[in-house]
Amino acid sequence: MDQRYATSPDQLPHFDTAALRDRFLVQDLFIPGEVRVAYTHHDRIVLGGAVPAGAPLPLPVFEELRAEYFLAHREMGIVNVGGSGTVTADGEVHTLPNGACLYLGRGTRDVVFADAPDGDEGGAQFYLFSAPAHTAYPSQLVLKGQGTARELGDQLTSNRRSLNQYIHENGIKSCQIVMGVTELHPGSMWNTMPAHTHDRRTECYLYFDVPQDARVIHLMGRPDETRHLVVADRQAVISPSWSLHSGVGTAAYSFVWAMAGENQSFDDMDAVPVTILK
């Protein structure tokens, strides 16, 4: 398990490109036949990828969790960013077409990822986001576009996008996780601009559907001391509570955003006016 210890904003000015990427960029999560995870000590989030590649793939328990099974003390949100697949949780089979989001509650013991038997659009690729949980909420599935939709931005500022909230206060219930997907409209490149911070939650973005020859320039850091990460398809960024998070693509793209921390209030954000960015 890839471990990322927590970082103070005072350290940021001293990091070079390699150190920034080591701390905040998570690469190589989607490896055929593997469940790959990274553990950030910011709000003790585990993010990962599971790619069945033609054979059932169980969710292992990682030694670092010191738990009997992965979800013994945790909950998990899963978004399928690949072809149709299934997640079998304690014997119940959930079918996730591309873009579907499944919540698994604390105490779910056996989890197995697989490609859908009739999947014809390439194999399933499951993005995993897990946080500590104090109680067990029921597992629940929501299909792409069936969450709470918000239309954001404007074509004139190249940031027109559709945001879908799946796991949130008025949707699938969870202890900590708030999760959804944002899709940029063709011709729009900016996400989350104007940017924001939320000192009460850590947030991770998984960028996907980024064309192979394109990149997303992801901004992070304190508003008056920003840095950037150049991000490729299916790579994730960890944004500590003190960091803004915004990106501009060289082509349109989508991303899974997911948070955990002190509250689940999506609109509890401190907006950062563009004019104060440095």
Ligand SMILES: O=C(O)C(=O)C[C@H](O)C(=O)CO
């Ligand atoms: O398109 C956006 O704007 C987002 O998706 C923003 C994220 O949802 C976010 O940062 C929530 O705190």
Ligand SMILES: [Zn+2]
């Ligand atoms: Zn945010």
